[in-house]
Amino acid sequence: MSLREVGIISGIGETAYSRNSGKSVLALQLEAALLAIRDAGLSPRDIDGVLPYGSAVVAEDFITNFGIADLRFSATTPLGGASCVAGIQAALAAIKAGICKHVLLPLGRNGASGTRIAARVQEMPQFHLVGEFEMPIGALAPVQYYAPMARRHMEMYGTTSRQFGEIASSTRGNAILHGNAIMTKPMTIEDHQASRMISDPFRLLDCSLESDGAAAIVVSSADYARDLRSRPVHVMGVAEGHPDSPSAITQRPDLTTLGLAKAAPKAFRMAGVTPADIDVAEIYDCFTYIVLCQLEDAGFCKKGEGGPFVESGAIRLGGKLPVNTHGGLLSQAHMAGMNHVVELVRQLRGEAGATQVADAELGVVTGYGDMGDGAIAVMRRG
Amino acid sequence: MTDKSYNKPVPEPTPDSRPFWDSLASGRLSFQKCGACGVIRHYPRPMCSACHSMATEWVEASGRGKVHSWTVTHHAFNPGFRDELPMVLATVDMEERVRMNAQLRGVDPASLTIGLPVRVDYEQVREGLTLPFMRVDRPG
Ligand SMILES: [Zn+2]
Numbered sequence: 001m002s003l004r005e006v007g008i009i010s011g012i013g014e015t016a017y018s019r020n021s022g023k024s025v026l027a028l029q030l031e032a033a034l035l036a037i038r039d040a041g042l043s044p045r046d047i048d049g050v051l052p053y054g055s056a057v058v059a060e061d062f063i064t065n066f067g068i069a070d071l072r073f074s075a076t077t078p079l080g081g082a083s084c085v086a087g088i089q090a091a092l093a094a095i096k097a098g099i100c101k102h103v104l105l106p107l108g109r110n111g112a113s114g115t116r117i118a119a120r121v122q123e124m125p126q127f128h129l130v131g132e133f134e135m136p137i138g139a140l141a142p143v144q145y146y147a148p149m150a151r152r153h154m155e156m157y158g159t160t161s162r163q164f165g166e167i168a169s170s171t172r173g174n175a176i177l178h179g180n181a182i183m184t185k186p187m188t189i190e191d192h193q194a195s196r197m198i199s200d201p202f203r204l205l206d207c208s209l210e211s212d213g214a215a216a217i218v219v220s221s222a223d224y225a226r227d228l229r230s231r232p233v234h235v236m237g238v239a240e241g242h243p244d245s246p247s248a249i250t251q252r253p254d255l256t257t258l259g260l261a262k263a264a265p266k267a268f269r270m271a272g273v274t275p276a277d278i279d280v281a282e283i284y285d286c287f288t289y290i291v292l293c294q295l296e297d298a299g300f301c302k303k304g305e306g307g308p309f310v311e312s313g314a315i316r317l318g319g320k321l322p323v324n325t326h327g328g329l330l331s332q333a334h335m336a337g338m339n340h341v342v343e344l345v346r347q348l349r350g351e352a353g354a355t356q357v358a359d360a361e362l363g364v365v366t367g368y369g370d371m372g373d374g375a376i377a378v379m380r381r382g
Numbered sequence: 383m384t385d386k387s388y389n390k391p392v393p394e395p396t397p398d399s400r401p402f403w404d405s406l407a408s409g410r411l412s413f414q415k416c417g418a419c420g421v422i423r424h425y426p427r428p429m430c431s432a433c434h435s436m437a438t439e440w441v442e443a444s445g446r447g448k449v450h451s452w453t454v455t456h457h458a459f460n461p462g463f464r465d466e467l468p469m470v471l472a473t474v475d476m477e478e479r480v481r482m483n484a485q486l487r488g489v490d491p492a493s494l495t496i497g498l499p500v501r502v503d504y505e506q507v508r509e510g511l512t513l514p515f516m517r518v519d520r521p522g
Contacts, residue, residue, distance in 0.1 A: 131391075131394075133483070136513060137485055139471050139483060140463075144459070144471060148450075148453050152450070152451040155495075198456060199453045200453055200454035
C-alpha cells in the first residue's frame with residue numbers, strides 16, 4: 001500500500017497578494033478555490049472533499065457557497081505551515097479509500113490587515129506549553145522560538161548570517177521576476193546585513209511577510225488525468241513528520257533537526273527517487289534558516305552543510321537546485337505554503353514564466369510549522 | 383506592584399503544572415519526577431513518556447545548568463517588555479537533564495557561548511507570581 005500515483009494536482013488558483021485585501025477571508029478563499037476548480041476543468045459542485053486550513057473558514061462554508069449536494073469528506077491537518085502539504089497526504093488517503101474524487105485544499109488569510117502572528121499563536125492549542133512557560137518570560141513570537149535553533153546551528157556548524165542573507169536575496173530576485181509578489185525591490189546580502197535585528201540571529205529580512213490573499217489546489221484521483229486539459233502533475237510520494245518534543249522546541253533533544261527529517265526519506269522512497277534527481281524545490285520559508293535546515297533534513301546536503309550549499313549559488317535560478325522560484329513566504333506572500341504547492345505545479349507544467357526551471361520534470365514541496373512539524377511531497381510532470 | 387500595572391502575559395497553571403508555580407513562589411525550582419521509573423521531566427505533563435506511569439512526584443532542582451542555545455530579542459512584541467530590550471533568552475541544559483527557557487540577565491551578549499554555566503534566580507513580578515531567570519554562575 002502506498003499513495004504513489006494515487007492522485008494528481010488537477011487545479012491551482014491564487015488571488016492577487018497584498019497587504020490590505022479589503023475582502024473577507026471567506027471571499028478570498030472562494031475566489032482562489034473557484035480559480036483552482038475551473039483550472040481543473042471542474043464545477044464547484046464536483047468537489048466532494050474539502051480540507052480547510054485552521055478554523056477561520058470551515059467545510060460548511062464551501063457547501064453553502066458552492067451548493068455542494070453531498071460533501072463526502074472533510075478534515076483538517078493541524079500542522080501549522082506544514083498543513084497544506086500534509087493535507088495532500090490526507091486527500092490522497094481519502095481518494096485511495098474511495099471516499100471521494102476531487103478534494104479542495106483552500107488557504108486564505110488577512111495576515112497583514114487582520115490579526116498578526118504574535119497574537120494568533122496565543123490562541124493556538126499547539127502553543128499551550130510555550131503559552132504557559134515561555135510567553136510569561138518574554139518569548140512571545142515564533143521568531144523567538146526558532147532563533148535558538150538557528151543559533152545552535154551556527155555555533156555547531158559555523159553557519160553564518162550572510163548565508164541566511166543569500167537565501168533572502170535569491171528569494172527576492174525570484175519574487176521580482178515572478179510578478180504576483182508583495183516585495184518588488186531588489187535585495188543584496190548587504191541589504192540583509194543592514195536590516196535591523198529582531199531576535200538574534202534573525203534580522204528583519206530573515207523573516208517572512210504578513211500578507212492578505214488566498215491560494216488553493218484541487219487534488220484529484222489519478223483516473224482524472226486523462227480528462228484534464230492541462231498537463232497532469234502526479235504526486236509520487238508524500239509524508240508528514242513530527243519532531244521530538246513537538247510543542248516545545250526548548251525540550252527538543254536536537255535543536256537542529258525538524259520533523260521533515262522523518263518525513264523526507266519516506267516520501268523519496270515512495271516516489272522511487274533521490275534528492276539528487278530533483279529539478280526544483282519549493283521549500284517552506286517562514287524564516288531563512290528554516291530553508292537551510294530543511295535542505296539538510298530533506299537530504300539535499302548533509303547536516304551542517306546547508307550554509308556552504310546555499311553560499312555556492314545552488315538555490316539560485318540556474319543553480320543545482322533552484323528554490324522558491326515564486327519568492328516564497330519571504331518575498332511573494334505568506335500563504336502558509338499553499339503558494340509553494342501552486343508554484344511547484346506551475347513549474348512542472350512548464351507554465352512558470354520568467355522563473356521557469358528549464359525542463360523541470362521532478363520537484364518537491366515542503367511545509368514546516370507549529371514548532372517543527374514537517375511535510376513533503378515529491379511530484380512529477382505527466 | 384499591583385495586578386493592574388502588570389501588563390505582561392501571565393501563566394494559567396493547570397492541575398499538572400500548579401506545583402511548579404507554587405514552588406517558584408516559595409523561591410524554589412522544582413521538576414516533575416516519575417513516581418514509577420524516576421525519570422525527571424519538564425514541562426509539566428500528566429504522563430511519563432518513558433514508562434507511561436501517571437504517578438508523579440516533585441523534586442527540588444539544583445538550579446544549575448549550562449547554556450545550550452539562545453536568542454537576543456531586540457523587538458518589543460509586547461509593550462510590557464520594551465524596557466528590558468535587548469533581552470537574552472537562554473535555552474539551558476539543567477543538571478537534571480531537562481531544559482529551561484529563561485531570561486539570562488547581566489551578561490554581555492557577545493560573551494554568550496554554548497556551555498556557559500548559569501544558575502537560576504527568582505523574581506516576584508506580582509502578587510502570587512514568581513518567575514525564574516538565570517545569571518552567569520561565576521566560580522567562587
Ligand atoms: Zn516513568
